[in-house]
Amino acid sequence: MHDITKVYGQGEAEVRAVDGISLTVEPGEYVAIMGASGSGKSTVMNIIGALDVATSGTYKIDGVDIGDLDDDALSLVRNRRIGFIFQAFNLIPRMSAAVNVELPLMYRGVRRSERRRRALDALAKVGLADRSHHQPNELSGGQQQRVAVARALAMEPSLMLADEPTGNLDSRSTADVLDLLDEIHAEGKTIVIITHEDDVAERAGRVVTLRDGKVESDVLAAAR
Amino acid sequence: MIFIEALRSGWQAILANRLRSILTTLGIMIGVAAVIILVAFGQGASNSVTSSIQSLGSNLLYVTPENPNRDGEIVNPSVQELTVDDAIALNDPVRAPDIAGAAPERRTAVTCTSEDRSHSTQIVGTWPSFFSINNSPVSAGAYFSNADELSARRITVIGSTVAESLFPESDPLGRQIACNGVPFTVVGVQAEKGGAFANPDDVVIAPLSAVENSITGYGEVSAISVQASSSETTDEAEEQAIAILDERHGTTEGTRDFEVFNQASLLDTANTALGIFTALLGAVGAISLLVGGIGITNIMLVSVTERTREIGIRKAIGASRRFILLQFLLEATVLSLFGATAGLGLALLVAQVEIAGISPSVVPVSVVGAYVISVAIGLFFGSYPAKRAASLRPIEALRHE
Structure with missing residues (x-):
């Protein structure tokens, strides 16, 4: 991520949500991006997650520049390289946990039996093997978030991107989900977590703090 | 996929x-x-x-008398009606090779009674060829014959509606009916034809001579039904019929005192x-x-x-x-x-x-x-x-x- 700027509006109403951020995340890193609301962390998360494109600057993921990709190409990038975990879980209602986990694989064109196997593996990994047929509204918040983690896992992404993953959870579920992320990191996955909670950020190996659309500090945990 | x-x-x-x-x-x-x-x-x-329409016979032509009116004024005051002789002329195989047969019809409204029932209907006095020309088989009994026509026998073939009305529970064959007081013996029942227009089954058919003798008197006929030799030759048959009748009546297109209906064109x-x-x-x-x-x-x-x-x-x-x-x-x-x-x-x-x-x-x-x-x-x-x-x-x- 080099010299990323995101501008909303035009002329006098122009708002620089992100103002020249440069950031490199190495494979296998566990990075927390912190900042107060209005610091630009949502915008950064959208750009990292290829949900949005920057006004200027270059963003490469696995060496692929996604600056000038169209909608469908961005979908493809999200589908192949990014596993999302959202604050609001964002599971699709009225579809079983297993089908929810399978969905990204379906968009990738993975065969049915194969993606069912991978979905069940991923659910087993988050400890919900016995809940695969339950619909989201039959699961607790913590369980739903773990299904979301399973969905991200099953995609085998280059980057797991978690946006306030514990924002809607009680402390026990929070611990569960964070433990899960630790485990996943321990297996060598790259994780970027967006949060405003210090204890969540503590788990990461590196904490990037944003303020007013700029990087305020970038600290390795070992240095703290 | x-x-x-x-x-x-x-x-x-x-x-x-x-x-x-x-x-x-x-x-x-x-x-x-x-x-x-x-x-x-x-x-x-x-x-x-x-x-x-087809049940009336798809190769059927129907000739009716018609006063040539032009703006309410009768162009030809000496109108000749259709006559039995016209029908005979139409049966000429040399001049009308595409006409298979022609039968005069004399129709009039009558009230017919059986022993205990009464029914208002129409009597048709005609020749035996009427049945084949009009595609009207009998479902029971027989047609009357040329001999019956010659001897003016008072026998009749009745339509199915009349049969049901006068003889709801019994077999009409051989029974007597009286039409306007004139007795007729039922020899046949016409097969049900059905149709969306005037009910072709509500009819009593008898030899022309018998009807003229006892009910209507002699004179002009109500219509002549003409059968073309096939449904493909109806147009030719129509032309031949018009030519023959024009000659007999001394008429041309403008003064024609008859009309020819063509079932095929009606169907179209x-x-x-x-x-x-x-x-x-x-x-x-x-x-x-x-x-x-x-x-x-x-x-x-x-x-x-x-x-x-x-x-x-x-x-x-x-x-x-x-x-x-x-x-x-x-x-x-x-x-x-x-x-x-x-x-x-x-x-x-x-x-x-x-x-x-x-x-x-x-x-x-x-x-x-x-x-x-x-x-x-x-x-x-x-x-x-x-x-x-x-x-x-x-x-x-x-x-x-």
Whole structure:
């Protein structure tokens, strides 16, 4: 991520949500991006997650520049390289946990039996093997978030991107989900977590703090 | 592959909102049923008119006397009526090679009675060839013969309506009826002809000589029925009949005192008129199909709005525009296909019922057409909502509550 700027509006109403951020995340890193609301962390998360494109600057993921990709190409990038975990879980209602986990694989064109196997593996990994047929509204918040983690896992992404993953959870579920992320990191996955909670950020190996659309500090945990 | 997956996703959405899906389907169902049923009724009406015209004999010409009126003024005051001699002249095989036979008809209204019943009907005095010319077989008994005509025997072949009216529970053959007080012996019952116009079964047929002798007196005849040698030669037969009668009456086109009806051209005219009628009915049905289609657009738009967040999620985890588009299009198409199938079922059911004497006849083309159109409706009316869904931006869609 080099010299990323995101501008909303035009002329006098122009708002620089992100103002020249440069950031490199190495494979296998566990990075927390912190900042107060209005610091630009949502915008950064959208750009990292290829949900949005920057006004200027270059963003490469696995060496692929996604600056000038169209909608469908961005979908493809999200589908192949990014596993999302959202604050609001964002599971699709009225579809079983297993089908929810399978969905990204379906968009990738993975065969049915194969993606069912991978979905069940991923659910087993988050400890919900016995809940695969339950619909989201039959699961607790913590369980739903773990299904979301399973969905991200099953995609085998280059980057797991978690946006306030514990924002809607009680402390026990929070611990569960964070433990899960630790485990996943321990297996060598790259994780970027967006949060405003210090204890969540503590788990990461590196904490990037944003303020007013700029990087305020970038600290390795070992240095703290 | 993507097609099947999109179909499956669309199907899940349909199942997830069963009530709404059913209501949407209902619109298309009514539209499709309306098209099929209305066209079937049009076709049924057409069939019934065609068969009633054909039951009169498709190679039949009918000559009737006609005063040539021009603006209320009688052009030819010395009008000659049709006579038995005219009928004899038409039976000339040399001058009229395409006329197979001609029979004079003298019709008059009579009241006929059996022992205990009475029935108002029409008596037709004619020659025996009347039966073959008019394609009128008897279902019981026999025709009268030329010998009967020569000897003016008072015997009769009665139509099925008359038979039912006068002899509801017994066999009319050999029984006596009295028409205007004149006794006739029933020797035959005409096979039921049926028809949408004047009931051809409400008639009493007797030898011309007997009718003239005892009821009407002698003189002009009411009509001459003429049979062409085949249904292909009706136009030639018509020309020959006109030529013979013109010569006998000393008339030309402007002063002609008779008219020749051609069943074949009547059939053509009727079919054209009924074709327009059927097309109109179909158009009425098509309008309700259109309304059903708009219903699909409406529901799909609601569905897109309601599922904005879901669409956002799907896009965030990598659904392409194409996939979302396909999913919503297929959803709309599946809905309208279900509607079409239900509508077809309803139409087939209704088509069993006879309404106003018309038994509907389901036209295969209308069934296939209704299916094709409903798929087109799904694609057409689903395309706008589907496009809206596909072009939702994932960040905004995800923020949507």
